[in-house]
Amino acid sequence: xxxxxxxxxxxxxxxxxxxxxxxxxxxxxxxxxxxxxxxxxxxxxxxxxxxxxxxxxxxxxxxxxxxxxxxxxxxxxxxxxxxxxxxxxxxxxxxxxxxxxxxxxxxxxxxxxxxxxxxxxxxxxxxxxxxxxxxxxxxxxxxxxxxxxxxxxxxxxxxxxxxxxxxxxxxxxxxxxxxxxxxxxxxxxxxxxxxxxxxxxxxxxxxxxxxxxxxxxxxxxxxxxxxxxxxxxxxxxxxxxxxxxxxxxxxxxxxxxxxxxxxxxxxxxxxxxxxxxxxxxxxxxxxxxxxxxxxxxxxxxxxxxxxxxxxxxxxxxxxxxxxxxxxxxxxxxxxxxxxxxxxxxxxxxxxxxxxxxxxxxxxxxxxxxxxxxxxxxxxxxxxxxxxxxxxxxxxxxxxxxxxxxxxxxxxxxxxxxxxxxxxxxxxxxxxxxxxxxxxxxxxxxxxxxxxx
Numbered sequence: 001x002x003x004x005x006x007x008x009x010x011x012x013x014x015x016x017x018x019x020x021x022x023x024x025x026x027x028x029x030x031x032x033x034x035x036x037x038x039x040x041x042x043x044x045x046x047x048x049x050x051x052x053x054x055x056x057x058x059x060x061x062x063x064x065x066x067x068x069x070x071x072x073x074x075x076x077x078x079x080x081x082x083x084x085x086x087x088x089x090x091x092x093x094x095x096x097x098x099x100x101x102x103x104x105x106x107x108x109x110x111x112x113x114x115x116x117x118x119x120x121x122x123x124x125x126x127x128x129x130x131x132x133x134x135x136x137x138x139x140x141x142x143x144x145x146x147x148x149x150x151x152x153x154x155x156x157x158x159x160x161x162x163x164x165x166x167x168x169x170x171x172x173x174x175x176x177x178x179x180x181x182x183x184x185x186x187x188x189x190x191x192x193x194x195x196x197x198x199x200x201x202x203x204x205x206x207x208x209x210x211x212x213x214x215x216x217x218x219x220x221x222x223x224x225x226x227x228x229x230x231x232x233x234x235x236x237x238x239x240x241x242x243x244x245x246x247x248x249x250x251x252x253x254x255x256x257x258x259x260x261x262x263x264x265x266x267x268x269x270x271x272x273x274x275x276x277x278x279x280x281x282x283x284x285x286x287x288x289x290x291x292x293x294x295x296x297x298x299x300x301x302x303x304x305x306x307x308x309x310x311x312x313x314x315x316x317x318x319x320x321x322x323x324x325x326x327x328x329x330x331x332x333x334x335x336x337x338x339x340x341x342x343x344x345x346x347x348x349x350x351x352x353x354x355x356x357x358x359x360x361x362x363x364x365x366x367x368x369x370x371x372x373x374x375x376x377x378x379x380x381x382x383x384x385x386x387x388x389x390x391x392x393x394x395x396x397x398x399x400x401x402x403x404x405x406x407x408x409x410x411x412x413x414x415x416x417x418x419x420x421x422x423x424x425x426x427x428x429x430x431x432x433x434x435x436x437x438x439x440x441x442x443x444x445x446x447x448x449x450x451x452x
Contacts, residue, residue, distance in 0.1 A: 003066075004030050007026075008030060011023070011030075014089065014090045021087060025085065032076070040072075041061075044061040046058050046065060058106070066102060123149065123150065124216075126150050126190045127182070128170075128191075129193045129194065129195070131157040132163060132196075134196055134222070138192065139167065139170050143168065152170055154173035156175060160175055176206060176209055180209070183215055184213075191215060193207065193218065221242070228242060247390070260430060261360050262354070264361055264437075265354040265361060269351050269352075269355070272351075282336045283334075283336055286337075287314055287315065289311060290311060292308055292310060293308075293312070293313075294307065294308055296368070297366035297368055299393050300389060302386065302389045308349035308353055312341050312346050347395055360394045361394060362424075363391050363397055364399070365394065365397055365400060373411050374411050381415070382418045384422060387425070388418060388422070388425075391428075396436060396440040397420070397436065398423060398432075399421050424436075
């Protein structure tokens with residue numbers, strides 16, 4: 001309706017300046033757009049019920065659906081050789097105006113729906129079957145975290161003499177027979193069964209008695225489920241199972257990241273070959289010893305790999321396990337090594353690690369096996385530290401561009417670094433990687449005092 005109304009209004013405004021515009025032809029385009037847009041908005045999940053009650057408005061979904069619709073119209077007009085017969089000013093104004101109208105319309109609708117929700121117009125009158133510990137815990141959780149679609153009106157339990165008459169202000173309404181009677185009187189919209197899953201026989205008997213009633217029957221998670229309230233469910237051999245953790249960056253995302261890593265790393269190696277050659281010569285001339293330094297570090301799935309760097313310490317003082325943190329004006333660091341560390345040029349050989357598949361361009365920075373913060377190994381200092389190894393380590397990362405690079409002499413510093421690393425893992429996207437790579441260049445050029 002918004003798309004059609006905006007198209008018509010803009011047509012009549014345009015027709016006032018150009019009376020030659022042919023109304024039926026424009027009306028046909030508008031009707032076609034309404035039909036295609038309805039399908040596209042549905043395909044892009046704009047019509048999901050939860051968007052009506054959610055604080056998040058699907059702006060991106062709306063704009064994508066409308067943009068695809070407009071592209072379909074342009075393609076159709078081009079194929080039937082009618083694109084030149086439409087006013088470009090009208091078409092562009094319609095695209096912008098309808099897009100703004102879609103957003104504004106959803107804002108107004110959400111405000112209206114929110115008002116109705118506050119008045120209780122959408123609440124399902126819900127009875128929790130089971131007034132034991134599990135039922136009371138479920139009621140408390142729904143009271144604290146529930147939505148406008150659920151209103152707990154009471155408990156039902158066959159063991160009325162063994163359970164409290166009220167819990168958290170929610171009354172005991174009776175037994176299962178009383179519950180069925182309330183359903184027949186249309187006083188209940190939904191039943192949530194909150195019985196222990198170990199009570200298999202009782203559970204099946206209750207469900208059998210309720211299955212003939214015309215209201216939704218839901219089975220609440222067992223007590224362990226309250227420890228993982230945000231987890232979804234999947235099916236394995238037709239059995240529902242809670243999805244606790246998925247492998248991050250998997251499927252097509254893994255393929256995209258692999259292509260990104262290998263392609264960009266190969267380009268950088270080719271482009272930086274002269275720099276690498278000059279640095280290698282400088283390292284060799286500055287102090288005796290090899291050009292490169294290899295160090296065992298933890299990578300994907302906590303497996304060890306050889307991390308390559310330009311040597312920045314005197315060869316006889318090298319610390320293979322990083323048992324002693326490098327400090328400012330550290331005597332072990334060579335003259336050229338100090339420059340390489342501050343500019344992060346010493347990390348360039350890790351492009352080889354990316355090509356061999358041990359590392360990614362972007363990811364949590366790999367740490368040496370004996371690295372410590374305030375005398376504690378990293379994995380002992382931070383409980384969630386091992387979660388960083390769910391993905392490949394990177395040459396740069398979200399933590400590094402946000403200032404958490406260089407020395408980790410305190411537990412707080414490594415905690416903050418892990419916090420940023422985990423955020424990256426949970427929110428990975430190709431665009432996120434490219435943003436980090438772009439910002440890395442500015443961080444390296446603009447801040448040279450953190451790493452030594």
